[in-house]
Amino acid sequence: MKFIIETVLFILFLTMAFSPSSFAYPRQGDYVRFQAQYKDSMVQFEKEILSEDKEAEIFEVRSFFSYKGQILKEQIVSLPKAFLFTPEKIKNVLQTCVQREGALGEIILQNQKIKLCEYYNEDSQLTDMVGEVPFGQIRFQIYLEGETFLDFNLKEFRSIIHH
Numbered sequence: 001m002k003f004i005i006e007t008v009l010f011i012l013f014l015t016m017a018f019s020p021s022s023f024a025y026p027r028q029g030d031y032v033r034f035q036a037q038y039k040d041s042m043v044q045f046e047k048e049i050l051s052e053d054k055e056a057e058i059f060e061v062r063s064f065f066s067y068k069g070q071i072l073k074e075q076i077v078s079l080p081k082a083f084l085f086t087p088e089k090i091k092n093v094l095q096t097c098v099q100r101e102g103a104l105g106e107i108i109l110q111n112q113k114i115k116l117c118e119y120y121n122e123d124s125q126l127t128d129m130v131g132e133v134p135f136g137q138i139r140f141q142i143y144l145e146g147e148t149f150l151d152f153n154l155k156e157f158r159s160i161i162h163h
């Protein structure tokens with residue numbers, strides 16, 4: 001079972017590291033932390049922008065998964081701005097949510113009302129939420145096996161505003 005979780009987390013890690021993901025973001029210092037319950041503990045996924053080259057619009061992003069206090073997978077990648085969510089991209093997702101068969105909603109995170117679009121995939125029976133937070137994701141699910149899946153929910157985020 002541990003091998004299956006590590007394999008799925010690695011695939012998700014690669015997907016999330018290179019998927020469009022994100023106030024004034026993306027910016028150095030932007031951070032998100034997700035949690036999913038698995039058996040008797042939490043799986044955590046964290047992502048942070050370590051640095052940015054403003055002229056080239058390239059961002060160094062650190063991502064890692066941990067389970068029971070141990071890092072399972074960690075990676076630092078350089079990503080172009082086009083690979084990250086911007087407020088403009090999220091605004092577009094929210095404006096076209098219903099046309100894309102999503103459902104508009106809101107959630108309270110860190111005492112802030114966050115607008116979101118929720119997508120449900122009938123084939124996989126998994127749900128994703130995209131909203132006004134750094135990296136854009138609020139909720140995502142990963143299928144493991146049988147009827148088991150990990151339901152990752154955003155627990156903490158930080159967006160640093162540079163002047």
